Amino acid sequence: MAKKAKKSKKKANFLFRLNHLFKPQASNKYRSELLHPQALLVLSFILLAGFSFFNILRFFPSLTNKVLGFSSNINVDGLLVKTNEERAKANLTPLVMNEELNQAALAKAQDMLNDQYWAHVAPDGKQAWDFIKETEYVYKYAGENLARDFSNNEEVIKAWMASPTHRENILNQDFTQMGLAVVNGNLNGANTTLVVQMFAVPSAVTMKDNAGAEFHLPKAAEKTDQKNELVAGEKTTNREVVFSPLNLTRAFFLVVVLLIILTLLYDSLVASNRKYERLVGQNFAHIALLVTVAFLLVFFKGGVVLP
Amino acid sequence: MKKFLKQNQLAYFFLFILLAAFVFLFMRAWPDKQMQRYIAIIFGTLYFIWGVITHLKSKKINSEIVFEYLSIAMLATLVIVLITL
Numbered sequence: 001m002a003k004k005a006k007k008s009k010k011k012a013n014f015l016f017r018l019n020h021l022f023k024p025q026a027s028n029k030y031r032s033e034l035l036h037p038q039a040l041l042v043l044s045f046i047l048l049a050g051f052s053f054f055n056i057l058r059f060f061p062s063l064t065n066k067v068l069g070f071s072s073n074i075n076v077d078g079l080l081v082k083t084n085e086e087r088a089k090a091n092l093t094p095l096v097m098n099e100e101l102n103q104a105a106l107a108k109a110q111d112m113l114n115d116q117y118w119a120h121v122a123p124d125g126k127q128a129w130d131f132i133k134e135t136e137y138v139y140k141y142a143g144e145n146l147a148r149d150f151s152n153n154e155e156v157i158k159a160w161m162a163s164p165t166h167r168e169n170i171l172n173q174d175f176t177q178m179g180l181a182v183v184n185g186n187l188n189g190a191n192t193t194l195v196v197q198m199f200a201v202p203s204a205v206t207m208k209d210n211a212g213a214e215f216h217l218p219k220a221a222e223k224t225d226q227k228n229e230l231v232a233g234e235k236t237t238n239r240e241v242v243f244s245p246l247n248l249t250r251a252f253f254l255v256v257v258l259l260i261i262l263t264l265l266y267d268s269l270v271a272s273n274r275k276y277e278r279l280v281g282q283n284f285a286h287i288a289l290l291v292t293v294a295f296l297l298v299f300f301k302g303g304v305v306l307p
Numbered sequence: 308m309k310k311f312l313k314q315n316q317l318a319y320f321f322l323f324i325l326l327a328a329f330v331f332l333f334m335r336a337w338p339d340k341q342m343q344r345y346i347a348i349i350f351g352t353l354y355f356i357w358g359v360i361t362h363l364k365s366k367k368i369n370s371e372i373v374f375e376y377l378s379i380a381m382l383a384t385l386v387i388v389l390i391t392l
Contacts, residue, residue, distance in 0.1 A: 037371070040378035044385050051389045159338040246390075253386050260382075279367055281358060281375040284312060285322055289354055292326045293383045300390055301337055 022263055024270050030278045032267040034260070035286075047256055054248045074193055076102075076180045078153035083170055083178065083197070086161060090171050095199070100137040101179020105196040107131045108144075109183040116188055120144065132198060139200040143169040147195040148187065149302055156195055175199040190245070246302055257294045261287055318361045325353055333387075340391040347391070351384030 016027075024030045033039055076097075084094040108131045117123055128144040145166045150156045160166035169175070179198040187194065268283045270276075312319060329350040336342040358376030362368040 035375070037374035037378040040375075040382055044378070044382050047382070047385055047389065051392075162338060250390060253390060257386060279369055279372065281372050281379070282361070285319070285354075285358065285361075286379050288322060288326060289379065289383050292330060293386055296330065296333055296387060297390060299334070302340075 022266055024267050024274075024276060024278075030271065030276045031280050032263050034263045035267060035280075040260075043256060043260070047253065050252045050256075051249055054245045054252065057245055057248075073152045074150060074156060074182050074195060075153065076182055079156060079180050079182070079195070079197065080178065082153050082157040086157060086170055092171060092173055093176070095175060095178040098137070098177040098179055098200070100135040101132065101177055101198045101200055102181065103135045103179070104131040104137065105179040105181035105198045106183065107134065108198070109181045109194045109196045112194060113183065113185040113187060118146075118148065118187060120146070128198070132200065137200065138203040140203050141174055141201045143172065143175065143199040145169050145195075145197040145199075147197075149190075149192050150195065155301065160197075169197075169199055172199065174201050176201050250297055250300065254294060254297050257290050257297065261290050261294070264290070314365060315361055318357070318364070322354075322357055325350065325357065343391045344388050347384050347387035351380045351387075354383070355380040 019025060020027050021033045024032055028036070034043075080095070080097055087094055108128060111122055111126070111131070112118060115123055121127055129139075129142050132139060132142055145160055147156045147159065150159070157170075160170060177200050179196075179200075181194075181196045183194045183196075185192065185194065264283045264287050271278065329346065332346050333343055336346055355376050358380075359368070359373055362372055362376075
């Protein structure tokens with residue numbers, strides 16, 4: 001009997017706490033406790049904790065390999081086609097794939113994974129054109145685009161085209177050849193797909209200046225690294241993986257945001273039905289803001305562009 | 308709430324313009340995550356200012372309301388900033 005009474009008391013206590021949290025009533029000054037500034041501050045800390053937790057996972061490679069899957073649908077042929085489609089839109093000649101440039105791009109991607117860096121210049125000072133030179137490809141003018149964490153060819157090209165420096169490389173009328181490498185690996189604790197795109201014009205080809213006049217670089221310049229211009233560009237974006245840290249964080253944030261939206265709706269409903277006269281913020285405005293945030297979370301595309 | 312909405316039609320019109328601009332600029336800034344973070348911080352601040360001004364105009368304001376707008380704006384900004392990191 002006493003046990004039953006204790007259980008019933010526990011249940012009543014739980015229901016009271018639940019009501020206190022979500023339902024406007026005297027105990028919470030007629031405003032759902034979850035919507036009080038203090039509770040929202042606590043929720044912010046919970047968001048931070050969740051974010052930290054999902055990002056700490058990447059420092060456990062065995063776990064990320066087993067649980068946090070990884071996949072991307074990027075391939076060299078697709079990127080070549082998409083790149084040339086963009087050039088065709090600008091009435092430019094298509095780029096031709098060059099095997100030496102492919103090797104240079106692959107060497108650059110592997111070097112980034114081996115030395116764990118994400119930059120145009122390696123920690124040992126090695127530049128992008130050094131990788132091209134190692135293949136004995138002789139160029140007058142070269143450029144490099146980098147991408148990582150994308151899930152498909154279209155996103156890679158879209159992101160490159162959205163960035164002025166990368167776009168300039170893709171739509172450079174002087175470039176005639178291209179090399180591509182798509183390499184999967186672990187960079188700084190995160191499984192990713194690295195894409196390296198190298199552009200060049202071989203030394204035997206004449207170049208055009210801004211006015212369209214043909215010109216040749218001086219012989220000395222062709223032999224000197226410093227005279228060869230590197231048009232640099234890099235960027236990253238997200239991968240389409242169900243259990244990636246990004247997707248887990250996104251799902252967690254969505255749950256928290258939806259919980260607040262539902263609480264705001266319930267709070268409005270109860271206050272309106274019971275005709276509470278209270279001085280609080282505008283639930284409708286809060287809902288509008290949080291729905292916007294939820295929308296951005298759903299349609300968020302990852303990606304970073306390095307200047 | 309309906310009464311407040313009616314009385315502040317212009318304010319809500321401005322809010323929806325603000326939110327639409329937020330979505331547009333945020334999407335347009337991709338893949339520049341740094342810019343996306345700046346946009347989130349600017350619009351979070353604007354939301355807070357919007358809330359305070361709207362309540363000041365209707366003379367229905369106290370410190371609790373100011374903190375409420377501040378905490379909601381901070382939480383929304385935090386979500387967007389963290390997801391872009």
